[in-house]
Amino acid sequence: MRLRRCGPDAVLIEVSSLDEVDAVRSALAAADLPDLVELVPAARTVLAAFRPGSADAARLSPLLAEVDLARRAVAEPREVVLRVRYDGPDLELVAQTAGTDVDGVVALHTGAQYKVAFCGFAPGFGYLVGLPDELRQPRLDNPRKRVPPGSVGIAGEFTGAYPTASPGGWRLLGHTDAVLFDSHRDPAALLAPGDLVRFEAVR
Structure with missing residues (x-):
């Protein structure tokens, strides 16, 4: 340290x-x-x-000096559920890379529990850890110039959702209607470091 x-x-x-x-x-x-x-x-x-x-x-x-770096937090975390429509443009690519089908990708992504490790890139963007090994995939070779707000994606060891429209290279699985950042809300960001997050599939 x-x-x-x-x-x-x-x-x-x-x-x-x-x-x-x-x-x-x-x-x-x-x-x-x-x-x-x-x-x-x-x-x-x-x-x-x-x-x-x-x-x-x-x-x-x-x-x-007294902090045990190997010890995980014991405080009761806040839990957030993000409802996702799995209709992303990279679903087939992710499925092929993971050696499964689209339903398998959805099952893997919704079957895990995630934790907000930190926030950054854009206001309200939470980097979530806990992604299953099969879904740990590289960013796109050619990033998109515009990723729609609410898009849910994966990249490396992280998953997350874009709060606003922006460029981005994550592989997109779907989208959520959750308001991830609202400057008129207190707190403005829906997600904070330490929060637990689950994704729930909707039709």
């Missing part, structure tokens, strides 16, 4: 895996750090931002 100062009031914690990111994020969220204003997990880092002038940043090193 490595700590790097990011200006006077933030610290970037570098670790080696998504599990370690989860352990650090969970430990800091549960710690007595009254001036901690934001935790931003990513694939291999957690950014901890504090109120200007706070002394809490100086407490991170001894606090993190």
